[in-house]
Amino acid sequence: MNRQSGAILVLSGPSGAGKSSLIQKIKDQIGPIYFSISTTTRPIREGEVDGVHYYFVGVEEFKRDIEDEMFLEYAVVHGNYYGTSLGPVKKALKEGKLVIFDIDVQGHDAVQNRLSDITTSVFITTPSLEELKRRLYNRSTDSEEVILGRIEMAKREVQRISEYDFLIVNDNLEEAAEILVSIAKAARMKIPTFQINEFVQTWEAS
């Protein structure tokens, strides 16, 4: 029964902590994964691809999906809807994949509430706030306003690190990647409660 079921790995942490680089670095070392793609109502930007960066949908469709309980979690940010559709997640879990979420603290909350028995969560951050600021300003893809927003959000989010199973301080990408590989491999071994109950029942009978 080992390895047969899918599981969930939640990654949270400030923009600038290196989540994307880490995922790129480890994705070939941890077995079959499905990287969850969010659904959003915000307009598509230049260079973005529908179904790769986001699923882009209209507000009406999004609201209908909310009513039909098609979202694992959703939120409104700056007037736009963002959510995680249940369908692809369920499919990937059935295929035994490790479903990876790059979501914020609120999203983590929602996943824990519904799927805690198969979820492992990791908070990834820089060694310090100063280092986060340095990285955000250096990559200079964002406006001053966006950067300040990210910093404020980071300050709020680090207050909730203890809600996570693991903390990775990304001051060395090689080391952080090695740690994340171990966590991801272990995360895959989490077994849903109903399967454990089933196992216990058949264990004695057999």
Added chain:
Amino acid sequence: MNRQSGAILVLSGPSGAGKSSLIQKIKDQIGPIYFSISTTTRPIREGEVDGVHYYFVGVEEFKRDIEDEMFLEYAVVHGNYYGTSLGPVKKALKEGKLVIFDIDVQGHDAVQNRLSDITTSVFITTPSLEELKRRLYNRSTDSEEVILGRIEMAKREVQRISEYDFLIVNDNLEEAAEILVSIAKAARMKIPTFQINEFVQTWEAS
């Protein structure tokens, strides 16, 4: 701050599930460990070495240590005391080691109550009760009475698998070892709450 602190890995499961073989197989692949040695008042048996298989002590000394709160957990089994002394565990944690416990469900309970933030637990079992019986009778080191006792205990313990973080069904030693290596490496990354609080405080200040 990654990797600086020690952590705990609890292994439980029926005698005959292959815990000892698994530990032997993985012990060189998971970094510095301290394998917790129990203290007992039961008489030393032929081939056993004090400080290797157990710390053998007198009943008076054991009771004094109970009063002095020197045990992480203890129990009375068949009239003999068995316990885990706190001293060596604390020392190993300070040295950043992964402390491995081979203890029963009650022992796991006690460890979770006191050190849940740095503890990862794994229940290891055979694919079936029948297979457990086969293994216990085949190794024929125990009397019929002891084997029946182990079977009864196994039946009780599997009922509590859901209290563990992970379940390993040991039907293939290679595969089970590979899984346990991932879990052990991840287990080492659990960070105590007080260190997280400390980190969050200094993160903003720096």
